[in-house]
Amino acid sequence: MSDLLDHPAVRDPGRVLAAPSSILATGARLPEVRWAAIALVLFLAGWVCQLAGAPAPVWWGLYLACYVTGGWGPAAAGLSALRDRTLDVDLLMIVAAIAAASIGQVFDGALLIVIFATSGGLEAVVTQRTADAVSSLLDLTPEQATLVDDNGATQTVDTSDLQPGQIILVRPGERIGADGTVTDGVSEVDQQAITGESVPVVRHVGDEVLAGTANGTGALHIRVDRPASQTVIARIVTQVEQASATKATRQLFIEKIEQRYSMGVVIATLAVFGLPYLVFAAPFEAALLRAITFMIVASPCAVVLSTMPPLLASIANAGRHGVLVKSADVIENIGRIDLVAFDKTGTLTEGAPEVTEITPADMTDPDDVLALAAAVERYSEHPLGRAIVAAARTRQLTIADVQDFRARPGRGVTGQVAGRTIAVERGDADPGTVGTTVAVRADGHLLGSIVLVDRIRTDAAHTVAKVATMTRTPVHLLTGDNEHAARHVAEATGIAAVQAELLPEDKTDIVGELEAAGHQVLLVGDGINDAPALAHATAGIAMGRHGSDLALDTADAIIVRDELSAIPNLIQLSRRARRLVIANLTIAATFITVLVTWDLAYHLPLPLAVAGHEGSTVIVALNGLRLLRSTAWNR
Numbered sequence: 114m115s116d117l118l119d120h121p122a123v124r125d126p127g128r129v130l131a132a133p134s135s136i137l138a139t140g141a142r143l144p145e146v147r148w149a150a151i152a153l154v155l156f157l158a159g160w161v162c163q164l165a166g167a168p169a170p171v172w173w174g175l176y177l178a179c180y181v182t183g184g185w186g187p188a189a190a191g192l193s194a195l196r197d198r199t200l201d202v203d204l205l206m207i208v209a210a211i212a213a214a215s216i217g218q219v220f221d222g223a224l225l226i227v228i229f230a231t232s233g234g235l236e237a238v239v240t241q242r243t244a245d246a247v248s249s250l251l252d253l254t255p256e257q258a259t260l261v262d263d264n265g266a267t268q269t270v271d272t273s274d275l276q277p278g279q280i281i282l283v284r285p286g287e288r289i290g291a292d293g294t295v296t297d298g299v300s301e302v303d304q305q306a307i308t309g310e311s312v313p314v315v316r317h318v319g320d321e322v323l324a325g326t327a328n329g330t331g332a333l334h335i336r337v338d339r340p341a342s343q344t345v346i347a348r349i350v351t352q353v354e355q356a357s358a359t360k361a362t363r364q365l366f367i368e369k370i371e372q373r374y375s376m377g378v379v380i381a382t383l384a385v386f387g388l389p390y391l392v393f394a395a396p397f398e399a400a401l402l403r404a405i406t407f408m409i410v411a412s413p414c415a416v417v418l419s420t421m422p423p424l425l426a427s428i429a430n431a432g433r434h435g436v437l438v439k440s441a442d443v444i445e446n447i448g449r450i451d452l453v454a455f456d457k458t459g460t461l462t463e464g465a466p467e468v469t470e471i472t473p474a475d476m477t478d479p480d481d482v483l484a485l486a487a488a489v490e491r492y493s494e495h496p497l498g499r500a501i502v503a504a505a506r507t508r509q510l511t512i513a514d515v516q517d518f519r520a521r522p523g524r525g526v527t528g529q530v531a532g533r534t535i536a537v538e539r540g541d542a543d544p545g546t547v548g549t550t551v552a553v554r555a556d557g558h559l560l561g562s563i564v565l566v567d568r569i570r571t572d573a574a575h576t577v578a579k580v581a582t583m584t585r586t587p588v589h590l591l592t593g594d595n596e597h598a599a600r601h602v603a604e605a606t607g608i609a610a611v612q613a614e615l616l617p618e619d620k621t622d623i624v625g626e627l628e629a630a631g632h633q634v635l636l637v638g639d640g641i642n643d644a645p646a647l648a649h650a651t652a653g654i655a656m657g658r659h660g661s662d663l664a665l666d667t668a669d670a671i672i673v674r675d676e677l678s679a680i681p682n683l684i685q686l687s688r689r690a691r692r693l694v695i696a697n698l699t700i701a702a703t704f705i706t707v708l709v710t711w712d713l714a715y716h717l718p719l720p721l722a723v724a725g726h727e728g729s730t731v732i733v734a735l736n737g738l739r740l741l742r743s744t745a746w747n748r
Contacts, residue, residue, distance in 0.1 A: 145186065149227070149234035152183025156227045163220065176223040177214075183230035184210065205378065209408045213719065216398045218405075221719040225409065228727035254325045254344070258290030259283070261334065272324070273341045283333045291324050292344045293335040300331025345435070345673050374413055382408040385713070403712065406722045410708035415729040419697030422737025427690040427745075434746050435673040436683055437657070443669040445694075446652045448687035449633045453580045453680070454624065454650075456638035457592035457602050458549070458567055461577075461677075464496040464639060464659045466567035468504035469548060473561035482561035484510040486553045489528035489535045492518050494661045495640060497549060498526065500565050501537070520641065524616070525551065539593065539614075549594050573606045576677040581607070583684055586632070591620045593642055620646035637680060639664055654680065682746050690740060697733040704729035 159175030184207050191204025206229045213222035259282040260270045267282060272290040275281065280296060283289050289302070301313035304326045313329055316322055322335060324344040341347065386404035389395035424441040431438050438444060455461050471479040487505035490498035491512060505512055515528035515535075525538030536554045548566035552559060581588050589610040592599045599613035612623060620636075624646045627634050636643070636650040639660040644667040647653030655668035658675040665671055672679050708725050711717045739745065 145230070145237040146234040148182050148186060149230040152179045152227050152230050155179040155182060156223050159223065160220070173219060176219045179223045180210065180214070180226055183226040187229065187233065205375065205408055205412050206414075209405045212401060212405045216401055218402065218719060221723065224720055225723045225727075228723055231727070231731070254341075255288045255290050275337045276340060277337050279337045281335050281337060283328045283335060285328060285330050285332060287328050289322050289324055289326050289328060289333075289335065291335065291337045291341070292339040293322060293337045295320050295322060295333055296336050297334035298332050300333050301329035303327040303329065378408060378411045378413075381411065402719065403716075406712050406717050406719050407709065409719075410712055410717070410722045410726050411705060412726065413701070413705070414726065415701035415704060415733050416698065418730055418737075419701050419733045420694050422734055423690045423693040423697065423740055424737075426737050426740035427686050430741055430743075430746050431670075431683055431686060433743075434679060434682070435676065436679050437671040437673060438683075439669055439671075443652060444687045444690050446633075446669065446687075447635060447684060448689075448691035450635040450651055450684065451584045452586045452589070452627060452632040453584060453635045453637065454589035454591050454627075455577075455608070456620075456636075456640065456643050457590060457594055457599060459496050459639040459659055460637055460656055461573045461590070461602055461606055462567040462569050464567070464656070464675075466496055466500045466549065466565040468500055468563055469566045470564040471561060472564070474559045477560050479561065480508065480510055482553050483508065483563065484512060485530060485535050485555065485560065486537045486551070486563060488513045488515050488530045489518065489526050489537055491515065493520060493526050495520075495526075496567070496659065497551060497565055498537075501551075501563065539595070549598055569602060569605050570675075570677055572676065572678045576680055577606045577608055579681040580684065583681060589623075589627075591615055591623060591636075591646070593617075593620075617642040617645050621649050624649050635680075635684070637677075638668075654683075686740065686746055689745060693736055693740065697736055700733055700736075701729055 155175050156179045159172040159179060162172040162175060187203035188207045191207060195204060206225065210222040210225045210229075213219070213225065255272060257269050258272045258275060259267050260275070261267050261280040261282050275291050281290060281293070285300070295316050295318050297318060299315065299317050302316045302322055303313045304323060313327075316333065321338075322333070324341075382404050385407045386400050389403065390397060390400035421441065424444045427444045428438045428441065458464060458466070468483070471482055473479050473482050483501065483505050487502045487510065490501045492515070493499070502512070513530050515530050518526065518528040520526050521538075525536060527534060527536045529535070533555045534557075536552075536557075538552050538554070539550075548564045551563050551565070553561050553563065577588050587609045588607075590599060590603050590606075590608045590612070592602075592613050593615050594613060596611075596613040599611050603609070603611045612619075615623070620643065624634050624636060628651065633651040635652045635654065636646050637654045637656070638644075638647055639656040641661045641663050643655075644661070644663045647655065647664060647667045647669075652670070653668040654670045654672060655664040656675045657665065657671040657673040660668075660671070670683065704725055708717060708722060712722065
């Protein structure tokens with residue numbers, strides 16, 4: 114994820130604006146909203162003057178001023194698109210309004226301009242609110258922090274200058290300025306803004322805390338673990354902003370056919386005007402008015418706006434709750450899944466195993482077995498490797514240097530230690546333990562085995578039960594661990610389908626077989642050995658706290674704080690987004706069909722055509738905005 118950290122929003126958080134407290138606040142920085150408001154005022158003034166019997170030049174002038182203020186933006190966008198040899202729906206609306214004025218229907222044209230400008234302003238608000246919903250998280254991080262030096266003296270520094278390893282003091286009531294670990298003190302910390310936890314959690318020495326969370330009544334000394342550009346908040350904002358720049362497959366399809374459709378509307382409009390006027394000798398103004406009305410109601414404004422607002426709102430909502438979704442396509446894919454598969458170590462378990470037993474072979478000293486294993490595991494990203502190194506350091510063993518280190522995903526690690534080839538690899542299944550057994554070999558000779566036990570996550574069983582209910586298919590456990598350990602975790606979490614002792618390619622093959630059988634598979638994992646299967650699945654989710662860089666880069670979404678309970682919430686949110694997209698497309702298509710049929714078969718008044726067409730655009734925009742609400746995540 115290193116490429117995410119160079120994003121401008123992370124390098125310069127000051128560029129990101131705070132979320133608005135109201136639409137009025139948003140309008141202050143959204144020109145679309147401001148010009149739409151001015152156009153509305155001019156339109157109402159012209160209407161009042163017209164009804165009051167004022168001279169025609171007065172209300173005509175006000176209406177034309179409405180044209181300029183509300184229409185110059187869409188007209189500029191349309192002309193710019195035309196220079197690129199594309200036909201923009203904005204230009205169709207402006208042409209229709211000008212044509213209406215040319216036959217004396219200046220009121221109707223001005224009404225079209227006002228409603229079109231208003232719907233454009235609402236679209237801008239939707240987009241801005243979506244971005245603000247996550248970008249405002251940056252404002253949670255204080256600009257300054259209290260740095261404690263080696264002598265205990267304190268000084269105030271910018272949080273952007275904090276470096277890993279430094280100690281900061283967070284007083285009662287202050288916000289924490291960096292992601293880090295508590296080194297002294299006890300306090301309750303309010304993490305709701307980032308993790309969604311409804312009550313503050315007590316943090317002791319050794320516990321992790323996040324930038325932007327609020328300290329309670331105690332004072333905390335915190336060791337900085339990440340620079341400002343890599344905090345959870347910065348990663349969430351960056352990931353969501355990048356995801357917002359992507360487009361879903363459905364949206365890309367809509368944009369692909371939009372040009373052809375718009376050109377078809379122009380041709381059909383000319384036919385609607387030309388046939389009655391040239392063939393059936395209809396009055397010019399009547400034929401032109403019908404053609405103008407047709408152009409308005411047939412334009413695909415609502416269709417174009419049906420897809421992205423719900424998907425982007427979902428991405429923003431998930432980001433607020435600590436889940437980084439990489440693209441709008443991912444939301445669509447997760448909404449389609451009907452089978453969930455989990456890795457075991459680091460996913461269903463804490464990923465922090467502990468060495469519980471060392472069994473040497475022959476007369477080898479147990480400490481020698483552990484020290485040699487730690488020497489080759491010191492560069493490993495795997496939780497088992499980290500646990501072996503931690504155990505060796507706890508025993509204060511000397512960890513030798515290693516050369517030619519190599520990781521073999523799903524098998525273990527090897528390296529040269531003091532001229533010998535040391536291999537730490539998965540051992541045979543041990544039916545007498547519920548842990549994981551690894552074998553330590555020197556030049557192919559067995560030195561001994563190490564047993565490690567990993568705790569199951571507290572929310573694992575609840576998450577498994579919930580996703581099984583949602584998907585109505587058995588949850589799968591895919592692990593490289595031994596059969597006994599896998600069965601133990603499966604029984605504790607309620608998983609029925611278990612496949613153990615898998616290599617990375619085995620996991621990929623199984624995912625492929627499940628998808629070939631017609632399933633849409635969601636895989637959840639964290640390690641290098643999960644990366645191929647994560648890439649192959651319909652959607653892949655990585656555990657963010659201890660996940661390998663390869664898994665984080667490969668996965669479609671990342672759970673920042675390793676909370677399994679976020680998975681069913683994300684599935685539910687994605688399904689709601691897909692339903693809203695389908696509902697929006699249905700609404701847009703229904704409005705277009707009814708209004709076009711009305712105009713062609715009967716006589717559709719131009720004001721009603723404008724209200725119906727632009728009304729459908731406003732409806733689908735606001736419909737997508739609903740997914741920004743917190744209730745959309747927890748439902």
